[in-house]
Amino acid sequence: MSETWEPVIGLEIHVQLKTETKMFCRCRNGFGGGPNTQTCPVCLAFPGALPVPNRRAIEEAIKLGLALDCTIAARAVFHRKNYFYPDNPKAYQISQYDEPLCSNGRLAVPTADGDVTIGITRAHLEEDAAKNVHVAASGRLHGATATLVDFNRCGTPLIEIVTEPDIHDADTAKRFLQLLRQTVVELDLSDAELEKGSMRFDVNVSVRPAGSGELRTRTELKNMNSFNFAAKGIEREIARQIGIYEAGGEVQQETLHFVPGEEDSPPIRSKEEAQDYRYFPEPDLVPVHPPAALVERLRAEIGELPGARIGRIADTLSFYDADVLVTGGLDRLWSALVGAGADAKEAANVLSNQFVAAGVDPGTVNAAELAKLVAARAEIPRAAFDEALSKAGDAGFAAGPYLEQKLVADAGELDPVIERVIAASPGQAEQFRSGKEGLLGFFVGQVMKETGGKADPRIVNERVRAKLSGT
Amino acid sequence: MIDALRLTAEEAKKLLDAREISGAELFAAYAERDDDLHAFLYRCDDPGGDGIPIALKDVIGTKGVPTTAGSKILESYLPVYDATVAANCKRHGLRLLGKTNTDEFAMGSSTENSAFGPSRNPWDPARVPGGSGGGSAAAVSGGLAPWALGSDTGGSIKQPSALCGNVGLRPTYGTVSRFGVVAFASSLDQVGPVAKNVRDCAYLYSIIAGRDANDTTTVEVPEVELPTAQDLKGMRIGVPTEMNEADGIEPGVSAAVRKAIELAESLGAEVGECSLPRSVDYGVACYYLVAPAEASSNLARYDGARYGLRSDGDDFREMVMATRHDGLGDEPKRRIMIGTYALSSGYYDAYYGKAQRVRTMIRREHAEVFEKFDLIVSPTSPTVAFAIGEKAGNPLAMYLNDLLTIPSCMAGLPGLNIPCGLSEGLPVGLQLIGPQFAENTLFRAGHALEQALGFDVVPERLR
Amino acid sequence: MAGISKDEVLHVARLARLELSEDEVARFQEQLSAILDAVSKVSELDLADVPPTAHPLEIENAWAEDEPRPCLSLDDVFANAPERDDDYFRMPPA
Numbered sequence A: 001m002s003e004t005w006e007p008v009i010g011l012e013i014h015v016q017l018k019t020e021t022k023m024f025c026r027c028r029n030g031f032g033g034g035p036n037t038q039t040c041p042v043c044l045a046f047p048g049a050l051p052v053p054n055r056r057a058i059e060e061a062i063k064l065g066l067a068l069d070c071t072i073a074a075r076a077v078f079h080r081k082n083y084f085y086p087d088n089p090k091a092y093q094i095s096q097y098d099e100p101l102c103s104n105g106r107l108a109v110p111t112a113d114g115d116v117t118i119g120i121t122r123a124h125l126e127e128d129a130a131k132n133v134h135v136a137a138s139g140r141l142h143g144a145t146a147t148l149v150d151f152n153r154c155g156t157p158l159i160e161i162v163t164e165p166d167i168h169d170a171d172t173a174k175r176f177l178q179l180l181r182q183t184v185v186e187l188d189l190s191d192a193e194l195e196k197g198s199m200r201f202d203v204n205v206s207v208r209p210a211g212s213g214e215l216r217t218r219t220e221l222k223n224m225n226s227f228n229f230a231a232k233g234i235e236r237e238i239a240r241q242i243g244i245y246e247a248g249g250e251v252q253q254e255t256l257h258f259v260p261g262e263e264d265s266p267p268i269r270s271k272e273e274a275q276d277y278r279y280f281p282e283p284d285l286v287p288v289h290p291p292a293a294l295v296e297r298l299r300a301e302i303g304e305l306p307g308a309r310i311g312r313i314a315d316t317l318s319f320y321d322a323d324v325l326v327t328g329g330l331d332r333l334w335s336a337l338v339g340a341g342a343d344a345k346e347a348a349n350v351l352s353n354q355f356v357a358a359g360v361d362p363g364t365v366n367a368a369e370l371a372k373l374v375a376a377r378a379e380i381p382r383a384a385f386d387e388a389l390s391k392a393g394d395a396g397f398a399a400g401p402y403l404e405q406k407l408v409a410d411a412g413e414l415d416p417v418i419e420r421v422i423a424a425s426p427g428q429a430e431q432f433r434s435g436k437e438g439l440l441g442f443f444v445g446q447v448m449k450e451t452g453g454k455a456d457p458r459i460v461n462e463r464v465r466a467k468l469s470g471t
Numbered sequence B: 001m002i003d004a005l006r007l008t009a010e011e012a013k014k015l016l017d018a019r020e021i022s023g024a025e026l027f028a029a030y031a032e033r034d035d036d037l038h039a040f041l042y043r044c045d046d047p048g049g050d051g052i053p054i055a056l057k058d059v060i061g062t063k064g065v066p067t068t069a070g071s072k073i074l075e076s077y078l079p080v081y082d083a084t085v086a087a088n089c090k091r092h093g094l095r096l097l098g099k100t101n102t103d104e105f106a107m108g109s110s111t112e113n114s115a116f117g118p119s120r121n122p123w124d125p126a127r128v129p130g131g132s133g134g135g136s137a138a139a140v141s142g143g144l145a146p147w148a149l150g151s152d153t154g155g156s157i158k159q160p161s162a163l164c165g166n167v168g169l170r171p172t173y174g175t176v177s178r179f180g181v182v183a184f185a186s187s188l189d190q191v192g193p194v195a196k197n198v199r200d201c202a203y204l205y206s207i208i209a210g211r212d213a214n215d216t217t218t219v220e221v222p223e224v225e226l227p228t229a230q231d232l233k234g235m236r237i238g239v240p241t242e243m244n245e246a247d248g249i250e251p252g253v254s255a256a257v258r259k260a261i262e263l264a265e266s267l268g269a270e271v272g273e274c275s276l277p278r279s280v281d282y283g284v285a286c287y288y289l290v291a292p293a294e295a296s297s298n299l300a301r302y303d304g305a306r307y308g309l310r311s312d313g314d315d316f317r318e319m320v321m322a323t324r325h326d327g328l329g330d331e332p333k334r335r336i337m338i339g340t341y342a343l344s345s346g347y348y349d350a351y352y353g354k355a356q357r358v359r360t361m362i363r364r365e366h367a368e369v370f371e372k373f374d375l376i377v378s379p380t381s382p383t384v385a386f387a388i389g390e391k392a393g394n395p396l397a398m399y400l401n402d403l404l405t406i407p408s409c410m411a412g413l414p415g416l417n418i419p420c421g422l423s424e425g426l427p428v429g430l431q432l433i434g435p436q437f438a439e440n441t442l443f444r445a446g447h448a449l450e451q452a453l454g455f456d457v458v459p460e461r462l463r
Numbered sequence C: 001m002a003g004i005s006k007d008e009v010l011h012v013a014r015l016a017r018l019e020l021s022e023d024e025v026a027r028f029q030e031q032l033s034a035i036l037d038a039v040s041k042v043s044e045l046d047l048a049d050v051p052p053t054a055h056p057l058e059i060e061n062a063w064a065e066d067e068p069r070p071c072l073s074l075d076d077v078f079a080n081a082p083e084r085d086d087d088y089f090r091m092p093p094a
């Protein structure tokens, strides 16, 4: 390898707003109802229908823009983006073009080595397309015999966020996406759920010789519906492009469509047809001029943002723990636990492992009660602790009943059980004695099982070893 | 006993209020007349009620009543909702006589571009009624409707009113809702009244004007005053040289307009010359970039997918191309292509972008003139009604019919046509243009002039 | 003369999804050339300092509250549909 290569990555993210109504009509926005039951002349593009913008959507876009440190335009204009497709009934999408609502912002992504600041080119409002169902015997898009269209999603509000090509590795791309998602969720603009499609992103990837400022041909990665999948896909694409250049080839501009659920199979490649969207100012709409008082009110509604909290918490915990807590939406509960006396590291471990598995909304938890349990975790049977976590969000949740379920740590009580377990497996016991140390776990497990998880694992470990060794 | 050719809406209302006639009799007086002018594309059964009948241009969406925009692509289309203006008419008890003929998607100046055949001029059936609202204009002067609504993008109310001897108003952009009206060029389209006299025109305007929550380009409108004054005292009237001496204005048209201007002076108006040099010079070019660009996008929804005509195709793209080939006529195709070209990559700045700047220049020129004048006047159409077929093969010649109506449309200004005399036995139209929201000024001046002119709106051959 | 070539006619027709026969291409090429020649007149003007007008009325901030209104009934949704499949619009494959 004579050369080192620098990846250049830019992201384009679409976030679906959870307003009550659509972007340009007052049909309900959201799931529910059968196909085409949430439609009207506007979102079906019947002749004569006209768009009416949703005030809340505009406010939310401004709010996100402020959170991303963007300039809020004194005059924002909606444009028409013209193209024909079954899911695009007007044959134009109302979007924003050269006068977007928010531009020139940045998001600082904390890393173990300090913040990496990613430029936000723009954040603008637009409408979503309908949902196509391609009907065919084989179920493959290519062999489709018809397209069925449900216009319920058509016209629902989206914020599109475009970054500068400031990202140079897959991990930072992933962190950026996680942090942005958490920011959007905390601003209460969107569920931003990848599985539901309420957050979607495209990734542009190119590579260049390290140190050069050039921008080489990029490929666009579409349809990646998890952050880990994205990181993996980006890494694979970087490697592919480097391979091409090192073999003396040229990267082709193309789009790579990933198939959700088939993460290891190669993406479907398609040449980009030269598009000509013929953007022009939407003549059915007038410009948006956000009043200063509105912008200030929205600014005041923004609390401490996740990125800042990661930096703050990383002063106490490791960067890794801080990142997991904040992007997992757990750090406020963590702070409350620590405030109530729990050990910082202990609380972080509990939250990022067992608590996440319990699937409880952190906002509903009585932190003072949970803190007592975290402090006593070593003395409570695992099963009882897990049960406590699963109930932690219930009304009237109290630590008391769980704290009473002490671990059995008394050797006199445990020894008969241990002896019984060893006697039941003489073969394994012999193997252990002849050096197969790994079998210790087998016996400990058996004892834990016999005691219904109430035995203190530390004591069990000690006693099993002692008994097996005959001491 | 009901003289459909002569009765004004105001007179009809008096007869209805005095119970001298019933709503059904009034409706029948129009509905039973033979439509040998092909003014209507669809005539309705009497919907009942006691209001005055009305005809609507077929670009205005009417729930359950066919709305074709003069296009084969919408031949079978039945709206499931009313346009705001149609709903306003209903709310005032106006009874729908039917839907009037129009150039396809309101693109034209003769109604010959209707997919369903041309309408005829009541003054001479061998001639066009103008366009695109030729059906509404022919219906009103042919005694098929007491009044009607049209739509005007670059002159489609004013010009047919001139050619048929009607009063027609193109209102200030933003005063009348476009919701439910089949769009041609969104930043220019305006619905407006066609009537037998100025007072009817003003009254009908008062019914349709006002802010509509469904059309964010509408605004609150000053209260409409029905004109009564017989004089023009204190009125400052500008006569733009370029609009009164443009190439192509027929001598007979010039003469009639000049006489009307002299009459205005004798009624007390202060008349002075003024100039709109570049508005006239560049208006048509500007219009035929802006309007087609918007139209290319507005007409893209006619794809055969959700309503209207669908032709066969193996995939979506082929289906759309076949549908649009079969369903759209030549004029929409031409304008869609011009507009697509003007917006396309590499051409936007030189064409559409440039036209938008010209539009600013036109607005500024008009604003300057209205610092000195309350309104300006000119011929509405350079010519009287021309023969059917005469210009059909030459789109560019057809476009020049709108030379004098276009500039004020580009500036969003209101314009009123009143008949001001005859040339070769055919009506000549006088165009009055005011600043934004000056409809009351136009009504006042139009009414006073109308009284003094004493033009007989009934076509000679029908008297 | 700002003529338009046959290829350009075909290009804009494709962008606008208009199928054209050979005859139509020839006819439109001639007509569009004449029209483009006429409208090219706007290029005579130097308007670099003049801002564009997209809209004749200078209004801004027209919007509605985020409050749902009734949607269409399925009967109305499909009243004009060329092809309905269950409660979907059916069309040839994309």
Ligand SMILES: [Mg+2]
Pocket (backbone or CB within 6 Å): A014, A095, A126, A160
């Ligand atoms: Mg987008």
Ligand SMILES: [Zn+2]
Pocket (backbone or CB within 6 Å): A022, A025, A026, A027, A038, A039, A040, A041, A042, A043, A044, A155
């Ligand atoms: Zn809707």
